[in-house]
Structures are given as C-alpha cells and as structure tokens.
Amino acid sequence: MKKFEELKTLVSSLEEDMDKFYNKQNGAAGTRLRKAMQDMKNLAQEIRTEVQETKNKEA
Secondary structure, eight states: OHHHHHHHHHHHHTHHHHHHHHHHOOHHHHHHHHHHHHHHHHHHHHHHHHHHHHHHHHO
16 A cells, blocks of 8 residues: 555656646646656556455455
8 A cells, every 4th residue: 555655656757747747838737747657557567466465365
C-alpha cells in the first residue's frame, strides 16, 4: 500500500505543472511533467510486479 500512496501523491503533485504546460505553454513544466510521468510508469510497474508476486505466493 505504501507504493500506492506514493503514486497518489505523485499524481496530485502534477496538477501545477499540467496547468503551466497546457495553459501557459511553459516548456520547463513539460519537461518536469514528462519526468514525473516516467516515474509514475516505473512506480506502477513496481506495484504490478508486487501484486503478481503476492498472487503467485497464494496459488
């Protein structure tokens, strides 16, 4: 659950950069946004792997 909380925190922290990039055309915000999205992808993969390992232990 800790990784899921990290994912939720990361998503909520992106709001400001989303606004800056899409509404104010701030390129630096786009760079931060892309980095954060990559971090989200990696974190989601870690969660996915953890879920699969837990599921396999139960079987």
